[in-house]
Amino acid sequence: MKKLILASGSPRRKQLLEQGQLQFSISTSTVDETITEPLNPEEVVEQLSLRKAQDVFSRFDDSIIIGADTIVSINGTILGKPKDEEEAFQMLQQLSGNEHDVYTGVAILSKEKTIVFHERTIVSFWELTTAEIEDYISSGEPFDKAGSYGIQGLGALFVKKINGDYFNVVGLPLARTVRELQNFQNSIS
Numbered sequence: 246m247k248k249l250i251l252a253s254g255s256p257r258r259k260q261l262l263e264q265g266q267l268q269f270s271i272s273t274s275t276v277d278e279t280i281t282e283p284l285n286p287e288e289v290v291e292q293l294s295l296r297k298a299q300d301v302f303s304r305f306d307d308s309i310i311i312g313a314d315t316i317v318s319i320n321g322t323i324l325g326k327p328k329d330e331e332e333a334f335q336m337l338q339q340l341s342g343n344e345h346d347v348y349t350g351v352a353i354l355s356k357e358k359t360i361v362f363h364e365r366t367i368v369s370f371w372e373l374t375t376a377e378i379e380d381y382i383s384s385g386e387p388f389d390k391a392g393s394y395g396i397q398g399l400g401a402l403f404v405k406k407i408n409g410d411y412f413n414v415v416g417l418p419l420a421r422t423v424r425e426l427q428n429f430q431n432s433i434s
């Protein structure tokens with residue numbers, strides 16, 4: 246059986262794969278995450294997850310590599326990780342009282358094969374007050390997270406409704422990823 250490598254520096258993705266009882270190591274990718282063409286959110290996450298996986302594959306081509314990327318999409322706008330407090334404030338204001346989509350793309354690749362897929366989860370937020378947003382930003386939680394919130398942390402207090410895989414919002418659609426990986430391993434062995 247080939248070794249499995251998670252191409253991610255995200256502590257959430259590591260935790261989720263561990264929860265899936267998989268044996269793996271980690272090698273962080275250093276790719277540029279800029280998107281230049283006009284793409285749909287699902288195309289963005291698929292392309293970026295593949296870019297991350299390919300980067301690590303170039304160093305470990307005897308292994309199976311998993312890469313992932315998560316973004317928030319609201320009214321045609323894609324929200325990644327905020328660069329500063331001001332951007333975090335704008336993002337949270339946009340999400341307040343509205344419904345948005347969270348997309349995670351996952352790429353699994355080896356010498357023999359490449360697969361890429363995505364999952365979408367719909368999340369509705371309660372109306373947030375300015376004070377609530379400011380307090381949340383002061384907690385520091387928004388900064389390494391797409392859309393400036395973490396559903397697994399204090400951000401849970403903003404969520405009115407969710408439709409789809411919760412773990413997809415945290416950064417990896419776990420059950421689907423494990424199933425896709427099993428099929429992948431069977432097909433190349």
Ligand SMILES: Cc1cn([C@H]2C[C@H](O)[C@@H](COP(=O)(O)OP(=O)(O)OP(=O)(O)O)O2)c(=O)[nH]c1=O
Pocket residue numbers: 252253254255257258273274297313314315316317326347389390391392394395396397400414415416
């Ligand atoms: C919406 C949301 C996102 N996130 C996180 C998941 C991802 O780690 C992050 C989106 O950034 P990504 O660019 O997908 O991932 P990353 O930079 O953290 O890690 P890497 O590229 O090395 O794999 O946002 C949460 O933790 N909770 C949430 O509720």
